[in-house]
């Protein structure tokens with residue numbers, strides 16, 4: 001009996017020793033792991049600070065270069081035209097417009113709405129700028145409130161992102177920023193929020209007048225669509241009914257080429273063509 005009790009006691013004490021040894025080993029290992037983890041965290045934090053600093057540096061240099069580029073263009077009197085197409089894409093007109101642009105090796109800016117989204121990709125793939133013109137383009141809907149406007153804008157933004165991978169930051173108000181289809185306080189609040197969220201809206205300073213009716217004669221579109229200012233932001237439409245815009249496009253391009261214009265796309269860094277001015281920064 002004594003032997004058995006002694007045996008059990010021995011087993012228990014050995015187990016206890018083993019357990020405490022394991023605990024000590026575990027604690028030491030844990031402390032070491034924690035130390036190396038802390039070291040890794042410190043290193044990562046360090047790396048993050050350095051990366052952010054260099055990103056800031058690159059961004060500043062980039063902004064400076066963009067500014068210099070715009071100044072140089074102005075000094076040299078370089079003439080620039082931004083061809084813009086609203087209310088598309090449409091299967092009957094947009095591919096023809098893209099073909100013409102491709103043939104001329106020039107790029108345009110497409111202010112799309114939420115229709116035929118599978119056509120967004122070709123626009124982007126061929127080097128054009130894709131921009132937001134709201135999803136529904138329904139004045140009553142988009143201009144009902146600030147939240148309604150942004151819900152519609154985000155819906156289109158997400159669709160463009162999904163179809164092309166592009167997160168567009170250039171927008172155009174349905175009807176332009178001087179539209180009277182929205183109350184002044186709502187418009188101002190929309191402008192402030194756009195600014196805060198890094199969006200730049202673009203109106204136009206040259207109107208082809210293809211929105212004045214359907215099948216506007218080609219001659220009229222060419223006459224109105226070729227303007228004599230150094231920087232031209234030309235409003236056109238690739239909506240279903242705008243077939244004469246397609247017919248006029250090559251003539252418009254030829255006229256600008258003959259005048260020595262270069263063709264560019266609209267980005268957030270482009271000169272701003274705004275009927276209602278956007279503040280430089282959000283307030």
Ligand SMILES: [Zn+2]
Nearest residue numbers: 086087174175
């Ligand atoms: Zn429109």
